Amino acid sequence: MRRPNNVRGPASALTEFLKESGITHTTIARRARTRQVAQPEPVAGPSRQQAGDNEAGDGDVAENAENQEREYNSDNLDESDNEPKTKKRKLTKAAEAKLKAQAKAKAKKNKKKGDDEDYSDSEDEEEDAYTALSKMWKDQTKPPNGSLIECAKCGTEFSVTQYTRQAPDGPGWLCHPCLKASGVDPFKKPAAPRKRKPLTEKRNVTNFEKRRLPSLASTCIKVISQHIDDVEALGDIGSMNVDQIAKAIAKDRSLTAENATLFYDVQNTNLTLYDATNLMPPALCTLASLNPNLTSLRLDFCGRMNNAVLAAWNTSLPSLKRIELLGPFLVRAPAWQSFFASHPKLTGFLINQSPRFDLQCMESLVEHCTDLTELRLKEVGQLDEDFLPHIKKLAGQLTHLDLSAPGEPEALSCDALTDLVAAVGAGLRHLDLSGHVLLDDGFLFQGIKPHARCLEALVLSHTPELTDAGVAEFFDTWSAAAHPPNPPLVLLDMNRNHELAGKALEALLRHSGNALETLNINGWKAAPEDMLNILGKKARRLRRVDLGWCREVTDWTIKALVERCKSLEEVKVWGCQRITANCPRKRGVAVLGIETQNFV
Amino acid sequence: MLQMNGKSPEDWIRLISTDGYSYLVQRKVAVMSGTLRNMLNNDFAEAASNTCPINERGIIVEKLCEYLQYKHTYENALPRQDGPDFTERIPPEIALELLVAADYYDSK
Numbered sequence: 061m062r063r064p065n066n067v068r069g070p071a072s073a074l075t076e077f078l079k080e081s082g083i084t085h086t087t088i089a090r091r092a093r094t095r096q097v098a099q100p101e102p103v104a105g106p107s108r109q110q111a112g113d114n115e116a117g118d119g120d121v122a123e124n125a126e127n128q129e130r131e132y133n134s135d136n137l138d139e140s141d142n143e144p145k146t147k148k149r150k151l152t153k154a155a156e157a158k159l160k161a162q163a164k165a166k167a168k169k170n171k172k173k174g175d176d177e178d179y180s181d182s183e184d185e186e187e188d189a190y191t192a193l194s195k196m197w198k199d200q201t202k203p204p205n206g207s208l209i210e211c212a213k214c215g216t217e218f219s220v221t222q223y224t225r226q227a228p229d230g231p232g233w234l235c236h237p238c239l240k241a242s243g244v245d246p247f248k249k250p251a252a253p254r255k256r257k258p259l260t261e262k263r264n265v266t267n268f269e270k271r272r273l274p275s276l277a278s279t280c281i282k283v284i285s286q287h288i289d290d291v292e293a294l295g296d297i298g299s300m301n302v303d304q305i306a307k308a309i310a311k312d313r314s315l316t317a318e319n320a321t322l323f324y325d326v327q328n329t330n331l332t333l334y335d336a337t338n339l340m341p342p343a344l345c346t347l348a349s350l351n352p353n354l355t356s357l358r359l360d361f362c363g364r365m366n367n368a369v370l371a372a373w374n375t376s377l378p379s380l381k382r383i384e385l386l387g388p389f390l391v392r393a394p395a396w397q398s399f400f401a402s403h404p405k406l407t408g409f410l411i412n413q414s415p416r417f418d419l420q421c422m423e424s425l426v427e428h429c430t431d432l433t434e435l436r437l438k439e440v441g442q443l444d445e446d447f448l449p450h451i452k453k454l455a456g457q458l459t460h461l462d463l464s465a466p467g468e469p470e471a472l473s474c475d476a477l478t479d480l481v482a483a484v485g486a487g488l489r490h491l492d493l494s495g496h497v498l499l500d501d502g503f504l505f506q507g508i509k510p511h512a513r514c515l516e517a518l519v520l521s522h523t524p525e526l527t528d529a530g531v532a533e534f535f536d537t538w539s540a541a542a543h544p545p546n547p548p549l550v551l552l553d554m555n556r557n558h559e560l561a562g563k564a565l566e567a568l569l570r571h572s573g574n575a576l577e578t579l580n581i582n583g584w585k586a587a588p589e590d591m592l593n594i595l596g597k598k599a600r601r602l603r604r605v606d607l608g609w610c611r612e613v614t615d616w617t618i619k620a621l622v623e624r625c626k627s628l629e630e631v632k633v634w635g636c637q638r639i640t641a642n643c644p645r646k647r648g649v650a651v652l653g654i655e656t657q658n659f660v
Numbered sequence: 661m662l663q664m665n666g667k668s669p670e671d672w673i674r675l676i677s678t679d680g681y682s683y684l685v686q687r688k689v690a691v692m693s694g695t696l697r698n699m700l701n702n703d704f705a706e707a708a709s710n711t712c713p714i715n716e717r718g719i720i721v722e723k724l725c726e727y728l729q730y731k732h733t734y735e736n737a738l739p740r741q742d743g744p745d746f747t748e749r750i751p752p753e754i755a756l757e758l759l760v761a762a763d764y765y766d767s768k
Contacts, residue, residue: 273730273731273735273746274746275762275766276724276727276731276758276762276765276766277759277762277766279727279747279750279762280755280756280758280759280762282747283747283752283755284752284755284756284759286747286752287752287755290752294752294753294755301760304760305756305759305760308759308760308762308763311763647704
């Protein structure tokens, strides 16, 4: 790789030194070769050739060793070095050519590397001139395979193989039996030499990589955060839709302690933050002190909230009446109890996901907050039947009850829930008992049918015991059960109840069709096509429908919905595979989940 | 994607603000916005007339167009070459309003 002209790049001090001393890779390689060959001579066993062909020179020594190996074959218990060699010879010509080319390329590459990087990488590759150097360093004294030497322990003569190991204490080599006796496993592969990490490319050459520009929204949030203290610059926030801004900022976890102050105001009575993940406990305390007049507070993803925050809220939010928290899992029972004690006027307590809300908390809540009308204990780990007597004390005043997705799906029996609804059902407008898997048809007949008077929203998702015939009969006989009858439902969510099908759907449309605005029958896989197609005709007020995994839904089902339901906003059809890309659409109606759409 | 249905990426798209200003951008620039792309690639009236009404004030639409042009210009630039920072081009007075618009129009 000598370059035709004499232009050279910068070289390191070492390179210069080696060059001046006349050390080049060829001299090093030669030295290594002579050294390796020279060594075995004194130990090599006696042979005819040694006497006769001595003048043949260095080149013959290898052959010499080979011959010996053939001679002492019986002594050599292990595979000899030769075998791979003969195997190699059997390679086809094409393979050989390939190997050669590879070797050439490797050598070339290495040389180049050596030139550029001061020979730093050369020991990795075998074909390189510099492997000679590394060979020189390792196992310098070991005679070549096949030569005869004396065992350092027992003194018998044996032939060296690739498995011969050095004596552990002192110089010399051990024969196979001695080696085994000393407890060394001769066949154990020596620890692979630590490979040098391939040098990382200094330049990134991924030219086709798409740049990720910051989105306009995140840029705006940056600007807002920069000017957060400058009321003049941001203009009057009051004239804008604060809720919309709150939703926009909540995306990408952008709400921080700095820009959250945008939503704070002494006069605020309502505050909703849709993603409070980045609000640490001090920020949540600040929230309370900057909005002392809040009556309603909702924080989604408030996972950082802890006891200290709640303790601060005890004093800084005196007029709080309704609190909605998603994920306050760090708050412990004593903190909840003191919070209830300091907020006796609380009318709404809605939390999701708390493994620490226990029976004492429930007791304290009912004891202190006597005006409670809304209660949500969704995904509460410790919910069990002992909670129910306390909830029953809220009979008559409770309008919204959500005990869905308990930590233990079988925590509440069907009878216990029936009793509960018998006690509090008369005032309930919203009931959610999703995820109680023991719930069966009997609950509908003995709980809801005789006791619900003004129920508008019923959510019973993932209650697999409900049957098609039972639900159908319930809806057919509900209006006759009491006087005055319960009004038709506005919201019905019975998703993931796979047993339910056409009869239940027909009966519920007959009962509540005129009033239904939200319907979720996701997972009613056997609901027949003709029943689904009259959805649009029977339930004209529908706004949101989820028909996911109802396998019989077709374009005609959607057509009826889109044409007949004037206030329709959203239809979900995930998993409805009979819908085609030609499914009817209308401005203002979002049809979500048409799977063929992806291929248009 | 851009070449669909014989529509040329060089076509001019008209964006009309609520206060009556219109802005002309090329299709390849307009489709940088996911929302506008959906409007223009489906069988909506917008696609037929190449005109999209935008429910924002003129100054917001103008800034939106500016960003789309910025995105179109620098998205395919070499990684090393940092484009200019768009932050400097947003006057704080319209940042909040623009955020709401961006949330709607700049979706992927």
